[in-house]
Amino acid sequence: MIRELTEAGDVVSASGDDFMTVWAAQGMGPGVRVFTSGEAIAVVSPGLSRRDRMLVTGPLDDAVPLVRHALAESGPSFRPLGEESLVRGLAERVGGLRLAGVFDWMDTGGPPPVDPGKASWLAEEESPEVAALLADANPGSYAAPGVPGVRRWAGVRTDAGALASVGADAWTAPGAGFIAGVATAVRERGRGHAESVCRFLLGTLLAEHGRVALIVDSWNHTAIGVYERLGMRRRSVAAAHTT
Known part of the structure; x- marks a missing residue:
């Protein structure tokens, strides 16, 4: 029944x-x-x-x-x-x-990773910079400023003040934190900026909800490596649609 x-x-x-x-x-x-x-x-x-x-x-x-x-x-x-x-x-x-x-669905229930303190929450007036970075570095991102369910953005800036990497608290639910929209400017890749953003997001969302997840393309081994270093486990998931 x-x-x-x-x-x-x-x-x-x-x-x-x-x-x-x-x-x-x-x-x-x-x-x-x-x-x-x-x-x-x-x-x-x-x-x-x-x-x-x-x-x-x-x-x-x-x-x-x-x-x-x-x-x-x-x-x-x-x-x-x-x-x-x-x-x-x-x-x-x-x-x-x-x-x-x-x-891949990846998740963790903690403990939270050590946050070196390089990332922080971005203000609403910084949204145009976030949108510009995403358009260049991750144009297929489901999370973007102004999209329903995308609550807030975290980011890291270079010493010169340019936005280097971002990630969003998006589609989070009570007891289920969720990260989306992780992206790093092409010229800033390989310097640990995305890992810093994800450490910050994980630490904050774990404290608020007790567990955190994200979805990543199975071919994106670089991103998966970052998330695994942060203690996240992966499992294969799939989607279907009507024809």
């Missing part, structure tokens, strides 16, 4: 406090719906990281009818997201679904 959960506490309990599920539920923010059947859970979350997403967990046999129901209830714009093996199975067994991409 398919049930709908309406309280954040019920989502935490039903999922066993699964990090990805709690993050996707966004504290049961506007438009979020959560369905469960058997051991599977589907979190329908509009505008999460700039997409209408459906975080799915649980056994494939339970997840298949649940995803069909959630898509019928919420519409075809919602993209199933979850462990790679599960999403591949859904793409094979749910009509109209197609695998869209595979990438």
Whole structure:
């Protein structure tokens, strides 16, 4: 039987406090719906990281009818997201679904990394500089100034005062900090600026939420190396979309 959960506490309990599920539920923010059947859970979350997403967990046999129901209830714009093996199975067994991409979810529950103190929060009036750096160094970033869900930016400046690297506290939920939009100016790469920004973000968000995650392309070994040095663990996840 398919049930709908309406309280954040019920989502935490039903999922066993699964990090990805709690993050996707966004504290049961506007438009979020959560369905469960058997051991599977589907979190329908509009505008999460700039997409209408459906975080799915649980056994494939339970997840298949649940995803069909959630898509019928919420519409075809919602993209199933979850462990790679599960999403591949859904793409094979749910009509109209197609695998869209595979990438890495990385997370940590601490302890926080030592912050050398080079990074700090940026002021709102520095947003044009952030946007310019992203346009040059990471034009595909989902996080950008002014995007809904992007709360604040951290950055490091060079001795000359130029913005060298940035990262955002974006789509964070109660009990689930999230980092996005990490980018370093091309001329400043290889000098540890991104690691400094990420140390600052991790330390702050761990103190506020107890655990922190981000999503990174599987081919980006340089970034993955930075995140692993900061104590983050990785697992392969995938997304699908309707055709």
